[in-house]
Amino acid sequence: MIPNAITRFPQFPVFKTLKQCTQVHAYMIITGLILNPQNPKKLLLFLTDPDHGNLHYARLVFRRISNPSLFLWNTFIKGCYKNHAAREAIDLYREMRRSNMSLDMHTFQFLFKACARAVAEREGMEIHGLMDDALRVFDEMPDKNVVSWASMVAGYAQCGRGQEAVRFFSEMILVGVKPDSVLFVSVLSACALLGNLRMGKLVHGFLEREGIEMTNNLAVALINLYTKCGDFVASRQAFDRMPQKVLAAWNVMVDGYCKFGDIRSASLLFEQMAERDILSYNSMIIGYMQSNQLDKVFSLFEEIKAFGLKPDKFTIASLLTACANSGSVQRGKSLHAYIEEHSIERDIFLDTALLDMYAKCGRIDQALHVFQGMREKDVMAWTAMISGLAMHGHGRPALDIFSKMQSSGIKPNDITLIGVLSACSHTGLVKKGKYHFNQMPFLYNLTPKIEHYGCMVDLLGRAGLFKEVEELIETMPMKPNGVIWGSVLGACRVHNHVSLAEKAANHLLVLEPEKDAVYVLLYNIYASGARWVDAINVRKIMEERGVQKIAGLSSITVDGTVHEFVAGDRSHPQFEELEAEMRAMAIKLREVGYAPKVLQVALDIDEEEKEGALFGHSEKMAVAFGLIRLSPDEPIIVMKNLRVCEDCHLVIKLVAGIYEREIIVRDRTRFHHFRDGNCSCMGYW
Ligand code: ZN
Ligand code: ZN
Numbered sequence: 001m002i003p004n005a006i007t008r009f010p011q012f013p014v015f016k017t018l019k020q021c022t023q024v025h026a027y028m029i030i031t032g033l034i035l036n037p038q039n040p041k042k043l044l045l046f047l048t049d050p051d052h053g054n055l056h057y058a059r060l061v062f063r064r065i066s067n068p069s070l071f072l073w074n075t076f077i078k079g080c081y082k083n084h085a086a087r088e089a090i091d092l093y094r095e096m097r098r099s100n101m102s103l104d105m106h107t108f109q110f111l112f113k114a115c116a117r118a119v120a121e122r123e124g125m126e127i128h129g130l131m132d133d134a135l136r137v138f139d140e141m142p143d144k145n146v147v148s149w150a151s152m153v154a155g156y157a158q159c160g161r162g163q164e165a166v167r168f169f170s171e172m173i174l175v176g177v178k179p180d181s182v183l184f185v186s187v188l189s190a191c192a193l194l195g196n197l198r199m200g201k202l203v204h205g206f207l208e209r210e211g212i213e214m215t216n217n218l219a220v221a222l223i224n225l226y227t228k229c230g231d232f233v234a235s236r237q238a239f240d241r242m243p244q245k246v247l248a249a250w251n252v253m254v255d256g257y258c259k260f261g262d263i264r265s266a267s268l269l270f271e272q273m274a275e276r277d278i279l280s281y282n283s284m285i286i287g288y289m290q291s292n293q294l295d296k297v298f299s300l301f302e303e304i305k306a307f308g309l310k311p312d313k314f315t316i317a318s319l320l321t322a323c324a325n326s327g328s329v330q331r332g333k334s335l336h337a338y339i340e341e342h343s344i345e346r347d348i349f350l351d352t353a354l355l356d357m358y359a360k361c362g363r364i365d366q367a368l369h370v371f372q373g374m375r376e377k378d379v380m381a382w383t384a385m386i387s388g389l390a391m392h393g394h395g396r397p398a399l400d401i402f403s404k405m406q407s408s409g410i411k412p413n414d415i416t417l418i419g420v421l422s423a424c425s426h427t428g429l430v431k432k433g434k435y436h437f438n439q440m441p442f443l444y445n446l447t448p449k450i451e452h453y454g455c456m457v458d459l460l461g462r463a464g465l466f467k468e469v470e471e472l473i474e475t476m477p478m479k480p481n482g483v484i485w486g487s488v489l490g491a492c493r494v495h496n497h498v499s500l501a502e503k504a505a506n507h508l509l510v511l512e513p514e515k516d517a518v519y520v521l522l523y524n525i526y527a528s529g530a531r532w533v534d535a536i537n538v539r540k541i542m543e544e545r546g547v548q549k550i551a552g553l554s555s556i557t558v559d560g561t562v563h564e565f566v567a568g569d570r571s572h573p574q575f576e577e578l579e580a581e582m583r584a585m586a587i588k589l590r591e592v593g594y595a596p597k598v599l600q601v602a603l604d605i606d607e608e609e610k611e612g613a614l615f616g617h618s619e620k621m622a623v624a625f626g627l628i629r630l631s632p633d634e635p636i637i638v639m640k641n642l643r644v645c646e647d648c649h650l651v652i653k654l655v656a657g658i659y660e661r662e663i664i665v666r667d668r669t670r671f672h673h674f675r676d677g678n679c680s681c682m683g684y685w
Helices: 002-007 018-030 040-047 055-064 070-082 086-098 105-120 130-140 146-158 162-174 181-194 197-209 216-228 232-241 247-259 263-272 278-290 294-306 313-326 329-341 348-360 364-373 379-391 395-407 414-427 430-443 450-462 466-475 482-495 498-511 516-528 532-544 575-591 598-603 618-629 646-658
Strands: 553-558 561-566 636-640 663-666 671-675
Touching: 018 040, 018 055, 040 055, 040 070, 055 070, 070 086, 070 105, 086 105, 105 130, 105 146, 130 146, 146 162, 146 181, 162 181, 181 197, 181 216, 197 216, 216 232, 216 247, 232 247, 247 263, 247 278, 263 278, 278 294, 278 313, 294 313, 313 329, 313 348, 329 348, 348 364, 348 379, 364 379, 379 395, 379 414, 395 414, 414 430, 414 450, 430 450, 450 466, 450 482, 466 482, 466 498, 482 498, 482 516, 498 516, 516 532, 553 618, 561 618, 575 618, 575 646, 618 636, 618 646, 618 663, 646 663, 646 671
Parallel strands: 636 663
Antiparallel strands: 553 561, 553 636, 663 671
16 A cells, blocks of 8 residues: 555655665655655554654654554653653653553553563653553453463553552452563562562562563573572572573673672673673673772773664763763763764763763863753753852852742752852852752742751851851751861851861761861861961871872863873973973963062971972862963863862962863862863862
8 A cells, every 4th residue: 555655656666675665655644745644554564663663754744643542652651661762752751641542451561561661761750650550441341361460460560669669569469360480570570679689589488489481581580589689699609500601691790799889799790791781881880880890891881882882861971971080081082972973862861961072071161062952851951060160169140040940930959059058159159059948848849858967068158157057057957967067167167266176077077987088188277377286286186097198180081082290200201391391380370570479388287289389189180281382372271189279279260260271170079170260169178
């Protein structure tokens, strides 16, 4: 019948393949050359085929069919699912429900899967009412067989309702239906979902007693159960017993090891795999990322490309996160280009990862650009933008975005509010910060958590409102932790508030005796008040407890290579050139009246050792290196592991003015944008 349609339009050339035929047929329907598809079933089946079809055409053709039959709905929903448009499948279901279509169990099975995929792809949670509708259909079924029971158990398991899946399973056993291996797969995955090892073991014992044949799927479900529950002895046993180890089994094992942080076992297995798919790589990439082996993350990406595998959005998002963590904007940019060249499907999830990468790599302008281009935004996307702006000290724009978010009907969550409060704190917007904090329960239906109290302590402390800080700490419903006292101590140092600093430090020396920051801060507070006995005492305690100071480390990326600098380290191959540049810099700085703060130098204990001249600081070295190697129109982006010290902050501010360069420094807490002799932080950091 399709060739008929074509012979009626002789101006179309003869088509050699069914594919071309069908696409043209669809095209003619869409453009109105044919008003009604004559064999919609066949056409839709073809167009929704993920290998040869075209979901876009299928969509348009489907919309041209008046009163589509249940079969057509089913075909289309299935097609959406197969083409990874789980969300669309779910929307279609909603539409079907509105048109009072009676669904059958088969349709539900695909919806269950679509639902599971939507959950897995973080696109949304369970569709409201789906399982209840399914239950109604199930209840009305005259004779329920093992397949219909299995669908329900699977449905509950796939929709993330493990408890009900297990309950349904027990009910089925009670009414005397004999479960098959497919059903055991579902119930085991429900146990895995619940993390209920005890119940999982019971089911395992039960299936062995029933003499159920150990299929590959069943073995994988067992391995999955045991890895999810962290019982790697049992999961390894199930894995080793498989005569033919299928790819899924390898993947589950590797993923499990990675998730539990056993990266060594994971990589050992990974190396043994004869065949790998993108899922295997994705697990390994996340594993390496969590163990901070970023070089391996990127070399796996090269491997993926070399083997001709197609990275999916999860691969790319993980890589973007790796770029964000290492602050390498060049790599991030090339990934952005890769997404565009290889038409990787853009969605909220991927766009948010892209936005976050730019924000964390210092390119807030690019982050905004991505954000503005997003057609749809969820709470994660809005939050990433707000936090990004906050980190860069753009408090007011962050609050503007926050109010836009609310007027677009998206409800903020805990993390959004952390972004909002830190935006206020990094910009000194005390009133606004207090307002949002106090209104949390009323406007946003959120109870302030310790993180929110931390932001407030930070905000009030930076502003020097120590009475309010103390009141807040006394009235907060939870016990203040190290972060809270750390903020207090930091603020005390800036404002030279010695008595409160001592109080905070005493708490910290108990809560976090192993962290170097508290000793350093306390030492400096005593030193600037010339309380030398106390200062030396702090140093003694630090030595007695064997607390090591973290070395200051700054990095800068030039032509895709990361250059790292440690204070006083002369090992860089271009050190001589660097030293000459720093000397020239020193002369220019003196000309504009800069004098190093000698007092701090003499103390020899700050976040970074004062190595010889002040120019030994790592961030100054990185900036000087940027001046030599980057072209004048490129911003100099430096990442530092510690807080930027006062002296470096001043020097970089001056350098940005003298050399007319844009310099961006990311320190432990925030970004500093230096331009025209000013910094975006306006002294708040
Ligand atoms: Zn410094
Ligand atoms: Zn600054």
